[in-house]
Amino acid sequence: MKIVVTVKLVPDTTADKRIDPATKRLVRTGETVLNPFDEYAIEAALQLKEKLGAETTVTVVTMAPERGKEVVRKALAMGADDALMLSDPGCEGSDVMGTAYALAGAIAKNGFDLVVCGTQSTDAITGELPGALAEFLGVPGLTYVRKLEIDGTTLRAERETDSGFLKVTTGLPAVVSVTKSINEPRYPSLKGIMGAKKKTIAPLTLAELALEHPIGSGGAKTELVALTDPPARGKGKVVEVSSGAEGAKVIMDFLHAKKLI
Amino acid sequence: MRNVIVFIEHSAGKPRRVSLEIATKAKELAAALGGKTHAVILGKGARAASDAVKAYPVDAIHISEDTEIDAFLVDPQVDYLEAVARAAGPALVLVPNTMAGRDAGSRLAARLGAGLTSDIVDLSVDSGKVNCVSPKLGGLTITTCAFKGEYGVAAIRPNSFKAVPGAGAGDVNELTKPAGKSYKMKIEDEVVEVAGELGVEESSVVVSGGRGLGGPEPFKTILKDLADALGGAVGASRAAVDAGWIPHSHQVGQTGKTISPSLYIAVGISGAIQHKVGMRTAGTIVAINKDAAVPIGEFADLLVVGDLFQIVPELTKAVTSNAAAHT
Numbered sequence A: 001m002k003i004v005v006t007v008k009l010v011p012d013t014t015a016d017k018r019i020d021p022a023t024k025r026l027v028r029t030g031e032t033v034l035n036p037f038d039e040y041a042i043e044a045a046l047q048l049k050e051k052l053g054a055e056t057t058v059t060v061v062t063m064a065p066e067r068g069k070e071v072v073r074k075a076l077a078m079g080a081d082d083a084l085m086l087s088d089p090g091c092e093g094s095d096v097m098g099t100a101y102a103l104a105g106a107i108a109k110n111g112f113d114l115v116v117c118g119t120q121s122t123d124a125i126t127g128e129l130p131g132a133l134a135e136f137l138g139v140p141g142l143t144y145v146r147k148l149e150i151d152g153t154t155l156r157a158e159r160e161t162d163s164g165f166l167k168v169t170t171g172l173p174a175v176v177s178v179t180k181s182i183n184e185p186r187y188p189s190l191k192g193i194m195g196a197k198k199k200t201i202a203p204l205t206l207a208e209l210a211l212e213h214p215i216g217s218g219g220a221k222t223e224l225v226a227l228t229d230p231p232a233r234g235k236g237k238v239v240e241v242s243s244g245a246e247g248a249k250v251i252m253d254f255l256h257a258k259k260l261i
Numbered sequence B: 001m002r003n004v005i006v007f008i009e010h011s012a013g014k015p016r017r018v019s020l021e022i023a024t025k026a027k028e029l030a031a032a033l034g035g036k037t038h039a040v041i042l043g044k045g046a047r048a049a050s051d052a053v054k055a056y057p058v059d060a061i062h063i064s065e066d067t068e069i070d071a072f073l074v075d076p077q078v079d080y081l082e083a084v085a086r087a088a089g090p091a092l093v094l095v096p097n098t099m100a101g102r103d104a105g106s107r108l109a110a111r112l113g114a115g116l117t118s119d120i121v122d123l124s125v126d127s128g129k130v131n132c133v134s135p136k137l138g139g140l141t142i143t144t145c146a147f148k149g150e151y152g153v154a155a156i157r158p159n160s161f162k163a164v165p166g167a168g169a170g171d172v173n174e175l176t177k178p179a180g181k182s183y184k185m186k187i188e189d190e191v192v193e194v195a196g197e198l199g200v201e202e203s204s205v206v207v208s209g210g211r212g213l214g215g216p217e218p219f220k221t222i223l224k225d226l227a228d229a230l231g232g233a234v235g236a237s238r239a240a241v242d243a244g245w246i247p248h249s250h251q252v253g254q255t256g257k258t259i260s261p262s263l264y265i266a267v268g269i270s271g272a273i274q275h276k277v278g279m280r281t282a283g284t285i286v287a288i289n290k291d292a293a294v295p296i297g298e299f300a301d302l303l304v305v306g307d308l309f310q311i312v313p314e315l316t317k318a319v320t321s322n323a324a325a326h327t
Helices: A036-052 A066-078 A096-110 A129-137 A190-196 A244-257 B017-033 B046-053 B075-088 B099-112 B217-230 B238-242 B273-279 B308-325
Strands: A002-006 A009-011 A032-034 A057-063 A082-086 A114-118 A141-151 A154-160 A164-171 A174-178 A201-204 A222-228 A237-240 B003-008 B037-042 B060-064 B091-096 B115-120 B122-126 B129-136 B141-147 B152-156 B172-174 B186-192 B205-209 B233-236 B263-267 B284-289 B302-305
Touching: A002 A036, A002 A096, A032 A036, A032 A066, A036 A057, A036 A066, A036 A114, A036 A141, A036 A174, A057 A066, A057 A096, A066 A082, A066 A190, A066 A201, A082 A096, A096 A129, A096 B099, A096 B115, A114 A129, A129 A141, A129 A174, A129 B099, A141 A164, A141 B099, A154 A174, A222 B115, A244 B284, A244 B302, A244 B308, B003 B017, B003 B075, B003 B099, B017 B037, B017 B046, B017 B091, B017 B122, B017 B152, B037 B046, B037 B075, B046 B060, B060 B075, B075 B091, B075 B099, B091 B099, B099 B115, B099 B152, B115 B129, B115 B141, B129 B152, B205 B217, B217 B233, B217 B263, B217 B308, B233 B238, B263 B273, B284 B308
Parallel strands: A002 A057, A002 A114, A057 A082, A082 A201, A114 A174, A141 A174, A237 B302, B003 B037, B003 B091, B037 B060, B060 B172, B091 B152, B115 B152, B205 B233, B205 B263, B263 B284, B284 B302
Antiparallel strands: A009 A032, A141 A154, A154 A164, A164 B186, A222 B141, B122 B129, B129 B141
């Protein structure tokens, strides 16, 4: 079975994230890391591979500039077999739909039985890519999965809802997105890190995908018109209390003053 | 785009409040675009939900109680939404930024070749273009994006607009079943773990607990009691979720949900950056912590320093008696 995991490079959450005012694009020259949500997707794929046996492969696919290679190596160090990297200047300025469309092209070209995605990325936080990807690939898109089993070509999953979960079954091929409840991602072992250096990161260009519709900034269906700073949120009142009743009174007076109760 | 289509998410015939918030905003946008508003309500209970939606200012209500809608995940909804969108012509489609809303919205956008924006907290029309405002990068930057094509899909964060009743549709249009469709994602069973609660994304009051709660019990007792008294939802920090004290669906923050309730009460939460990015846009933030030097003190409107196990139950009592005095 061919499992494909989508990964994204995101700015390190502890680094200073900013958008270039001239190009209105995210400055990606700072520290980049593997999107934390994607680690759960890689782990889920690796666990399936462990169950399904050696003929199952896990391929990581990403759309990122060449310098993102080191981040992709982390996924390989965790245990993925190889990677496909769509590095093309023509991808720059893609919105979520363009990204999903290009990734669908790369995944279809590679071939797949199952695509595993993280729920969302920590920079854009759209959570919209898995659904769009499924639609472009023309396969079921089972999102927010917290438990996943494969039995032959049947996929059984628990899908999170606000009040619990749904038990859903579907067939392969399919796209799933997994939540952080699904597993505890492994740390790359030293052996994995050494081994990752020998694994293939195959470059891919837009020309090779021969997509029907344009992507990148020219193909984007949305445009950024403005960037503003959020309203400042300053330090408020700090009150030390010596009893529960006193604390409750301080809060009640505050909520009354704010007309919140 | 001229018309505005609103995907009404409902639970057994009761519209989710976010859907009514969006329906209210949709009227203003449609007026600016020179079009009409269409509400789409799908699945079991759609007719009952349409009665509630009639009290809001939508021009047309489209429903279907096709049993396949509840038997299969998302795909039938997308087919119905697509049919309404194509019939309406170039349109702005508004979905709630919830799991179900994002799911339907992303698939629909791919079908329509539409632009897609998400986690939108404000919308406006400028020279015929629809501008969508959304905090990105964990709220460090506010972006305004406009749609370029004929169709646009926007996922709206709950609590971004007020739901205000107004003169609306009299007629309810029963949608025709899309022909030649077969569905693959079969819903075998629904398991309810926390009944009758609004999720943290949608509640206007969220009471969250962190490491300071010390275990799973206080989430079910003192925290839940306070949330119930305030008519709110129970949230949690990553530390509490990772410790297995409460399910991930309650997590607020970078690897959880990003929310904008009007009141956020953080109990025993230090307020590290990973948590802050999920709740910094709340209307008012109150923190209860034993330590005066916690990071949350730098951006909470009120930090009460004391024993949460004493303060929270007293606060619940005070809220309850206050409510009783006003009814």
